[in-house]
Amino acid sequence: MPQILLVEDETAIADTVAYALRGDGHAVHHCLTARAALEAAGSRAFDLAILDVGLPDLGGFALCRELRARAPLPVIFLTAQDAEADRVLGFELGADDYVPKPFSPRELAARVRAVLRRAAPAPGPALGAHVAGGFVHDAEGRRIRFRGRLLDLTRYEYGLLAALLARPGAVLSRAQLMDRVWGDALDSGDRTVDTHVKTLRAKLRAVAPDSDPLRTHRGLGYSLDVG
DSSP: OEEEEEEEHHHHHHHHHHHHHHHTOOOEOOOOOOOOHHHHHHHHHOOEEESSOOOOSSOOHHHHHHHHHHSSSEEEEESSSOOOHHHHHHHHHTTEEEEEEEEEEHHHHHHHHHHHHHHOOOOOOTTEEEEEEEEEEEETTEEEEETTTTTTHHHHHHHHHHHHHTTTOBBHHHHHHHHHHEEEEOOOOOHHHHHHHHHHHHHHHOOOTOOOOEEEETTEEEEEOOO
């Protein structure tokens, strides 16, 4: 559950924002002042901060600098002023978004989701995953990524690509692929391999149009180029 630090001195606004964020699955810690926010940030970690620019004790911009000095933190500014100078200053401070009042709490919740997605670290390969030539094969999860994108594969497309990934560069005949992938489909013929190679190749090209790692060896079979 993402932890959100909300610093807003207008209780009515804070209540509606907190309600919307909690309904969206976030945990919200509300502070009325910058001093209270700094104390909260000193005792717990937050995933994102929503800061009102016009706080009574310390401005939101100054508070942002204090928070960022302690740890990297995505920040969304709230302000009653829609002045261009304020927006520019906020973005120069590294603001991830800037929302002028009045605003829709649901829209703010959507902006929070977007900022959290951008701030999230890119997923790395699963433990024990095989990585080769732009492919990441998570055999336990039966998932294959190509150039960072998860491929939407059918059962047999997955089996075909997994078999070729197991021996990169090696030429596997149609008979070998039939035995390894379609062993339980007794009514399938050699053309089944060709058909699935065609659909699999189309899915790989949809990710990387300039790449064609599936190699056809006439009269021999297929291989996967991961060089």
